[in-house]
Amino acid sequence: MEAQNFTLRKYFDRIGFQGSGEPDMETVAGMMRCQIFTVPFENLDVQAKKAVSLVPEEIVGKILDRQRGGYCYEVNGIFAMALQALGIPYQFVAARPMFYPVKRPKTHMALVLTVNSQRWLCDLGFGSYGIRAPMRLDQIDVEVRQDGDTFMLSRTDAGEYLLKALVDGEWTNQYAFDLSAQEWIDFVPANYLNSTHPDAIFVQKLLIVLHNPEGRKILLGDTLKTVANGKTTVQAIRPDERVAVLFREFGLEAAAA
Template sequence: MHANNFVLDDYLNRIGFSGPLAADADTLARLMRAQLFSVPFENLDVQAGKVVSMTPEDIVQKIVYQPRGGYCYEVNGLFAMALQAIGLPYCLLAARPMFYPVRRPKTHMVLLVRADGRDWLCDLGFGSYGIRAPMALDVLDTPVAQDDDQFRLSRDADGVYLLQAWVDGQWANQYGFDLHPQEWIDFAPANYLNSTHPEAIFVQKRLVVLHTPQGRKILLGDSLKRIENGVTRQHSVPAEQADQLLVEEFALSLPA
């Protein structure tokens, strides 16, 4: 994944990353959390009636320099650029969201990263119940604690992996994926669907999610949910305060 305007130091400054930088699993985990805690998942361009740009240079300009966030192709695409810059091998994978009431196509993008001789699932763009750190693909059917959240991976006889999150006292399916590598262009149809289809959640409602060390903040439509140390608080946001909230709570510049 390459963009002519990607500058590693500018990216690291954008996400507030400090400390040693190496092509290892420790750096991978610290880099992922730094981006999660500073770059929101958001669909503001879709809500403004735009088709999200898949041009790598547009992604860098939007997230690093405006600054904004993005949805899965953008935030995971930017992370892939950083991985390439520090020498961590990766591939793009297509995942099937599984929280819908009916079967959906593989419209989600995740990353498979090789570090310290192991394969890791990385995903910085799944919204409300996204993982908060890399997950080792060789740890299966075992709950993995990530701060106050729990996740687990399983694998069926056909080699399909399933990511689940512990939600409201039960394991909830998030998405399934296999290890067949995808090219960047393979996600163009899914991006168009997510940007334009009336049944896509991104078209229906504004969604902004920012992970924090204590939990996450989620703006869905006109409702703001704060999850801190396992405690959830929720309140409605008046329309006239929405823009101010995006700036103050999510550190976003507003789209033109």
């Protein structure tokens, strides 16, 4: 995944990364943590009925130059550019969201990378219960604590990897995937579905998520939910407050709305 206007220096400045930049897991974990704390998961373009571009240079312009965020293809795409610049092998994987009441297509995109012969799941774009650090694929049915959240990778009867999150004391399936390598262009149909189909949540409601060390902030429609140290507060947002909330809580300029 490359873009002519991408540089590691620009990426590091955008996310506030101050690590060594060595091609190792310390750098990967540091970049991932910095990015999810600074680059929001957001669907403002979808809500504005604008096409979500998968052109790599346009993703760079949106996230690095205009200080925006994006959904899975965009935020994982910019992370893939950083991995490639570091020389870290990775592949895209297509994942099936599992929290819907009916079976859905594999519309989510995540990354699997390899460092020192170990494979790791990285995902910076799954919204509310997205992982916060890389997860080793060989650690199956092992509880992994990440800040205030707990995750687990299991295997399905079909042999796929299944990511689960502990939500309100119960394990909740998030998504399943296998290691069939995907190319960037393979996500064009899923991007179109997620950005145009009336059943897609991104079409139905505004959704913005920004993680922080204590938890996360979520703007869903006209409701702002703040999760901090295990406690949740909910606040109704009036239409005339939205621009101020976007900037104050998520660092998104009014022009982005």
